[in-house]
Amino acid sequence: MSVISLAGDRSLYSATAISPTANNLYVVYEGPQTPWQGANMTTPRLYHGVFRTAPIGSNGAPGTWSTVENGPLGDVRASYPGHDTYQERVGDYVYAAATPTYGSSVWTDVRNAAVCNPVQDWRSASFTAGHRVLPGAPWPLNDCPATWGNTDIFAATTG
Numbered sequence: 001m002s003v004i005s006l007a008g009d010r011s012l013y014s015a016t017a018i019s020p021t022a023n024n025l026y027v028v029y030e031g032p033q034t035p036w037q038g039a040n041m042t043t044p045r046l047y048h049g050v051f052r053t054a055p056i057g058s059n060g061a062p063g064t065w066s067t068v069e070n071g072p073l074g075d076v077r078a079s080y081p082g083h084d085t086y087q088e089r090v091g092d093y094v095y096a097a098a099t100p101t102y103g104s105s106v107w108t109d110v111r112n113a114a115v116c117n118p119v120q121d122w123r124s125a126s127f128t129a130g131h132r133v134l135p136g137a138p139w140p141l142n143d144c145p146a147t148w149g150n151t152d153i154f155a156a157t158t159g
Helices: 117-129
Strands: 014-018 024-032 046-055 066-070 095-098 103-109 152-157
Touching (some): 024 095, 024 103, 046 103, 066 103
Antiparallel strands (some): 103 152
16 A cells, blocks of 8 residues: 655545546645644644545556645644634645546645734633633734635646
């Protein structure tokens, strides 16, 4: 069995697709590169999206993997799920599809998001306290860069 993820990646969410002709395999995944840091809210949490493909041999096993897209690194600290400022979360919007002639993929990405230091300070204080420190949460519209929480959907294709 071959390793699909790139060196240094800690593959999180992934999706696969096999071409209808069964000659190509496609895999897209969200690739964190930084181990969980606990209360350390100052160290970047590097993360990117990756789309890879491999031919399927006559024995049914994938051949050599090649990288179609190796997205630029972003920082997961700049994310949140949209309803809870305390959490860092990019999401699980990861899909792959295949036709007889090409593969395509989509994933959630944080490359355009900026870290909000007041949020990180509050997250750290809350983590240390063992509960959300209230009052005390920052107001993102006033306290954060305009691109904090800016997760985007990116796509790649082989065709």
